[in-house]
Amino acid sequence: MISIPWTARIALRALKVNKMRSALTMLGIIIGVGAVIAMLAVGTGASRQIAEQMATMGSNLLIILPGSQTSGGVRTGFGGQTTLTLGDAEAIQRECQAVQDVAPIHNGTAQVVYGNLNWSTGVMGTTGGMNDVRDWPVGAGRPITDEDVRSATKVALLGQTVVDNLFGGIDPLDQIVRIKKIPFKVVGVMAVKGQSVMGQDQDDAVFVPVTTAQKKLFGTSFPGMIRQIMVKAKSARDLDPAEKQVTELLRQRHHIGAKKDDDFSVRNLTQMMQAAEQQTQIMTLLLGAIASVSLLVGGIGIMNIMLVSVTERTREIGIRMAIGAKTWDIRLQFIMEAIILSLIGGTVGLIAGVTGSQILSVVAGWRTIVSPFSALLAFAFSGIVGIFFGFYPAYKASLLNPIDALRYE
Amino acid sequence: MKLIEARGISKIYPLGEIELKALDSVSVTIEEGEFLAIMGPSGSGKSTFMNIVGCLDIPTAGQYLLEGVDAGKLGRDELAHIRNRKLGFVFQGFNLLPRTSALENVELPMLYNGVAVKERRQKAYSALKTVGLEGRENHHPNQLSGGQQQRVAIARAIVNRAPIILADEPTGNLDTHTSREIMELFQKLNGEAGITVLLVTHEPDIAAYSRRVIRFLDGRLVSDEKMQ
Ligand SMILES: Nc1ncnc2c1ncn2[C@@H]1O[C@H](COP(=O)(O)OP(=O)(O)OP(=O)(O)O)[C@@H](O)[C@H]1O
Ligand SMILES: [Mg+2]
Numbered sequence: 001m002i003s004i005p006w007t008a009r010i011a012l013r014a015l016k017v018n019k020m021r022s023a024l025t026m027l028g029i030i031i032g033v034g035a036v037i038a039m040l041a042v043g044t045g046a047s048r049q050i051a052e053q054m055a056t057m058g059s060n061l062l063i064i065l066p067g068s069q070t071s072g073g074v075r076t077g078f079g080g081q082t083t084l085t086l087g088d089a090e091a092i093q094r095e096c097q098a099v100q101d102v103a104p105i106h107n108g109t110a111q112v113v114y115g116n117l118n119w120s121t122g123v124m125g126t127t128g129g130m131n132d133v134r135d136w137p138v139g140a141g142r143p144i145t146d147e148d149v150r151s152a153t154k155v156a157l158l159g160q161t162v163v164d165n166l167f168g169g170i171d172p173l174d175q176i177v178r179i180k181k182i183p184f185k186v187v188g189v190m191a192v193k194g195q196s197v198m199g200q201d202q203d204d205a206v207f208v209p210v211t212t213a214q215k216k217l218f219g220t221s222f223p224g225m226i227r228q229i230m231v232k233a234k235s236a237r238d239l240d241p242a243e244k245q246v247t248e249l250l251r252q253r254h255h256i257g258a259k260k261d262d263d264f265s266v267r268n269l270t271q272m273m274q275a276a277e278q279q280t281q282i283m284t285l286l287l288g289a290i291a292s293v294s295l296l297v298g299g300i301g302i303m304n305i306m307l308v309s310v311t312e313r314t315r316e317i318g319i320r321m322a323i324g325a326k327t328w329d330i331r332l333q334f335i336m337e338a339i340i341l342s343l344i345g346g347t348v349g350l351i352a353g354v355t356g357s358q359i360l361s362v363v364a365g366w367r368t369i370v371s372p373f374s375a376l377l378a379f380a381f382s383g384i385v386g387i388f389f390g391f392y393p394a395y396k397a398s399l400l401n402p403i404d405a406l407r408y409e
Numbered sequence: 410m411k412l413i414e415a416r417g418i419s420k421i422y423p424l425g426e427i428e429l430k431a432l433d434s435v436s437v438t439i440e441e442g443e444f445l446a447i448m449g450p451s452g453s454g455k456s457t458f459m460n461i462v463g464c465l466d467i468p469t470a471g472q473y474l475l476e477g478v479d480a481g482k483l484g485r486d487e488l489a490h491i492r493n494r495k496l497g498f499v500f501q502g503f504n505l506l507p508r509t510s511a512l513e514n515v516e517l518p519m520l521y522n523g524v525a526v527k528e529r530r531q532k533a534y535s536a537l538k539t540v541g542l543e544g545r546e547n548h549h550p551n552q553l554s555g556g557q558q559q560r561v562a563i564a565r566a567i568v569n570r571a572p573i574i575l576a577d578e579p580t581g582n583l584d585t586h587t588s589r590e591i592m593e594l595f596q597k598l599n600g601e602a603g604i605t606v607l608l609v610t611h612e613p614d615i616a617a618y619s620r621r622v623i624r625f626l627d628g629r630l631v632s633d634e635k636m637q
Contacts, residue, residue, distance in 0.1 A: 324493020
C-alpha cells in the first residue's frame with residue numbers, strides 16, 4: 001500500500017491545483033473552528049470571573065438571615081422579620097464546633113463627613129470576626145476589638161473607596177469622621193477588596209463595632225437585634241455540619257416547635273456561587289454548540305467539494321486503479337485531502353478564534369480565556385470533520401469500476 | 410507455458426430490450442514471450458477483450474486464467490495487485506496523469522507496491538532511458554509530443570518489470586514515423602526482455618511487427634494465424 005507521506009504529497013498537490021476552491025472550502029472550517037474557540041473563550045472567561053469573585057467573598061461562608069427561606073405568600077421575605085440577635089451570633093461562636101468564626105452584622109446607609117467633604121456609603125456594624133470570615137484583612141491600623149464591641153466605642157475602619165473620596169492625599173488614621181453627625185475616630189483602613197459577585201464596589205464601606213451601630217446609628221426594634229450573621233466554617237467539609245449545627249442551635253434559641261418552619265434562613269454562599277458557575281458553564285456549552293453548527297456546515301462544504309473532486313478526477317482514479325492502486329490507496333488519497341483541508345482550516349481557525357476573542361474582550365469588554373483544552377478540542381474536532389465528511393466521497397471513489405473510471409469523459 | 414487462457418469468455422451488455430454481445434464465447438491461449446496483434450473492425454470487441462485480459466473488467470460468462478489463476482475468483486485488491494505486478498498498460502490516449510512530471514508518472518506503479526524512494530527514482534530513470542526519453546524526466550505531459558507521451562506510458566508499463574504489456578491502439582494517435590519507433594520499441598522489449606506483448610491495431614503495417622495475429626468480428630474470434 002502507498003505510504004502516508006506520499007499520500008499527503010499527492011493530496012497537497014491536488015489541493016494546490018485548485019487554490020481558490022481549496023481556500024474557500026477551508027473558510028467554512030476556519031469560521032467554524034474560530035467561532036467555537038471564541039465562544040468557548042467567552043464562556044470560560046465568564047466562569048473564571050465568577051470563580052475569582054467567589055474567592056473574594058471569603059471561603060466556606062454561611063450567611064444567616066432573619067425570615068424563612070421557604071417563605072410563602074404570607075411572609076414578607078428576607079429581613080421582614082428581624083429575629084436575629086447579637087446573642088445568637090455569640091452562641092454560634094461558642095457552641096457550634098464546625099464554625100471557625102462569626103461576624104454579626106447590623107448595617108445601614110449613612111452619610112460620612114470629613115472636613116467639608118461628605119460621602120454616602122454603607123456602614124456595617126460588626127466585630128473583629130469579620131476580617132477572618134470574609135478573608136478581608138485590615139490594610140493599615142487595627143481591626144475592631146472585643147473591647148470596642150463591649151464598650152460600643154465610636155471607632156471606624158474605612159474601605160479604600162471611602163478613603164479616596166474623603167481624604168484625597170491625607171492619612172486618614174486617627175482622623176475624626178462624622179457618621180450621622182456622630183464623631184468617630186478612624187482606627188484603620190481595610191485592604192482593597194474589589195468588586196463583589198453582583199458587581200458592587202466592596203471597598204465602598206465603613207466598619208464600626210456592631211454595638212455602636214445598634215445603639216448610636218441604626219437603632220434596634222428589639223434588644224440585641226442584628227440584620228445578619230456571617231459564619232465561616234472550619235473547612236469546606238465542615239460547611240454542611242456547620243449549617244446543621246447553626247440551624248439546630250437557632251431553632252432551639254428561638255423556641256421553634258418541631259413542626260414549625262425556621263424563622264431564619266441559612267444560605268450557603270459557596271453553593272450559590274457554584275450554581276452561578278454551573279449556569280455559565282451551561283451557557284458556554286450552548287454557545288459552543290451553536291458555534292459547532294458552523295463547523296458542521298464547514299464539514300458539509302468539504303464533503304461537497306470532495307464529491308466534485310472525485311467526479312472531476314474519475315479518469316485519474318481509473319489510471320491509478322489500472323496501474324495497481326488498491327481500494328484503500330484511493331480512499332486514503334481523498335480522505336487525506338479532506339483532512340488536510342480541515343486541519344489547515346483548523347489551524348487558521350484557531351488563530352482566528354484567538355484573535356477574535358481578544359478583539360471581543362477589547363471591543364465588548366468581555367473577559368475571554370482561550371483554554372488549551374478548547375483549542376485542542378476545536379482542532380481535534382476539525383480533524384474528525386475532515387475524516388467524517390471526507391470518507392463518503394473517498395468511499396465512492398474507491399468503489400468505481402476501473403474500466404468505467406478510465407472511460408469516463 | 411500458458412500465460413493467458415480464455416475459456417469461452419463472453420461479455421454481454423444489456424441495452425434495453427436487446428443484449429449486446431461485445432464478446433461471444435472467445436477461447437484463446439497465449440504463451441509466454443509471444444508478440445500478438447489483435448485486429449478487427451471497429452466495435453468487434455478488441456478493447457473489451459483487452460480489458461478482460463488486463464483484469465480491468467470481468468467477463469459475463471466463461472473463465473479467464475492468468476498464469477493458471479482464475480481472475481473471476483479474485484477480489485478487487487487482488488486484481489489490483491495483479492495489474493500492478495504482472496500487467497503494463499499502454500492506451501491509445503496515453504492516460505498519463507496531468508500536471509505530473511514524466512518521472513513521477515513512471516514512478517506511479519511503484520508507489521503502490523512500497524518500493525523505496527531511491528530505488529523508485531532510479532528505476533524510473535532507467536525505464537525512461539530504455540524508451541529513449543533521457544533528459545525529459547521533468548517534463549509534464551503537456552510539454553511532450555504524442556510520441557514522447559506514449560514512450561512515457563511504455564516506460565510506466567515496464568518499470569515494474571511486468572511480464573505482460575497490453576497496448577490498445579498505442580499508435581492510434583501517432584504519425585507513421587513515430588508509430589514505427591514505438592513498434593520497434595515493443596519489438597525490442599519482446600525480443601530482449603522477453604516481455605509478452607498484446608497489441609490492438611487496425612493497421613496491417615503495425616500488425617506486421619507481431620508474430621501472431623488474431624481477428625475479431627462481432628465479438629467472435631474468427632481467425633488466429635502465425636506470421637512469418
Ligand atoms: N460499457 C459499455 N456499454 C455498452 N456497450 C459497450 C460498452 N463497452 C463497449 N460496448 C460495446 O461493445 C462492443 C465492442 O466494443 P469494443 O470497445 O470492444 O470495440 P473495439 O473492437 O475496441 O472497437 P474500436 O476498434 O473502435 O476501438 C461495441 O459495440 C460497443 O458499443
Ligand atoms: Mg477499442
